[in-house]
Amino acid sequence: QITLKESGPTLVKPTQTLTLTCTFSGFPLNTSAVSVGWIRQPPGKALEWLALIYWDDDKRYSPSLKSRLTITKDTSKNQVVLTMTNMDPVDTATYYCAHKKVGGYSFDYWGQGTLVTVSS
Amino acid sequence: QSLLTQPPSVSGAPGQRVTISCTGSSSNIGARYDVHWYQQLPGTAPKLLIYGNINRPSGVPDRFSGSKSGTSASLAITGLQAEDEADYYCQSYDTSLSGYVFGTGTKVTVL
Numbered sequence: 705q706i707t708l709k710e711s712g713p714t715l716v717k718p719t720q721t722l723t724l725t726c727t728f729s730g731f732p733l734n735t736s737a738v739s740v741g742w743i744r745q746p747p748g749k750a751l752e753w754l755a756l757i758y759w760d761d762d763k764r765y766s767p768s769l770k771s772r773l774t775i776t777k778d779t780s781k782n783q784v785v786l787t788m789t790n791m792d793p794v795d796t797a798t799y800y801c802a803h804k805k806v807g808g809y810s811f812d813y814w815g816q817g818t819l820v821t822v823s824s
Numbered sequence: 825q826s827l828l829t830q831p832p833s834v835s836g837a838p839g840q841r842v843t844i845s846c847t848g849s850s851s852n853i854g855a856r857y858d859v860h861w862y863q864q865l866p867g868t869a870p871k872l873l874i875y876g877n878i879n880r881p882s883g884v885p886d887r888f889s890g891s892k893s894g895t896s897a898s899l900a901i902t903g904l905q906a907e908d909e910a911d912y913y914c915q916s917y918d919t920s921l922s923g924y925v926f927g928t929g930t931k932v933t934v935l
Binding site: 749 | 869871876881913915923924925926927928929
């Protein structure tokens with residue numbers, strides 16, 4: 705059974721760096737073709753893909769946010785970490801991590817999400 | 825600005841059939857990348873509803889079906905039920921972005 709859970713601060717100040725951790729179980733991130741991504745959703749708005757990391761440490765980022773994002777993994781801890789620099793109130797959103805379906809481009813398992821508010 | 829456009833809302837009475845469109849372009853749906861659909865119930869995380877244009881994950885009722893043609897895709901819900909009231913999102917891959925794109929989202933209301 706695949707599960708994912710996000711953790712991190714619920715409130716950050718403008719210009720600060722956000723660090724979110726996705727702790728997962730039920731699959732190894734060191735197996736060929738396995739990957740985990742981050743997606744966010746501002747309140748009342750649509751989903752937005754942020755980043756993806758593959759089993760072989762290959763990384764992909766949303767072009768519009770690439771300069772601010774870093775995604776890393778720790779396979780020994782079954783964790784994926786996303787950092788986002790220079791946070792702004794427009795970055796207020798629920799942040800989800802998700803398992804990408806092997807062999808495809810869909811996200812088949814999602815964490816419950818964590819709401820991050822950016823405010824001074 | 826999303827590269828996949830959906831109608832903001834659709835509605836139908838219980839038992840009726842509703843469809844949700846997802847319009848893309850030659851760099852995503854038209855580039856032969858698959859379309860996937862997610863259902864998001866109020867206050868919950870998205871759930872994969874349709875993958876690979878037409879496939880349902882285990883446990884998804886066959887009332888939900890997907891199709892794709894050219895640069896667009898559609899999700900159909902037949903025999904609409906009260907529990908289907910949710911937000912629905914399409915998703916694909918875009919070659920110009922080299923990344924994943926989600927639709928603008930559609931709220932389904934059961935009258």
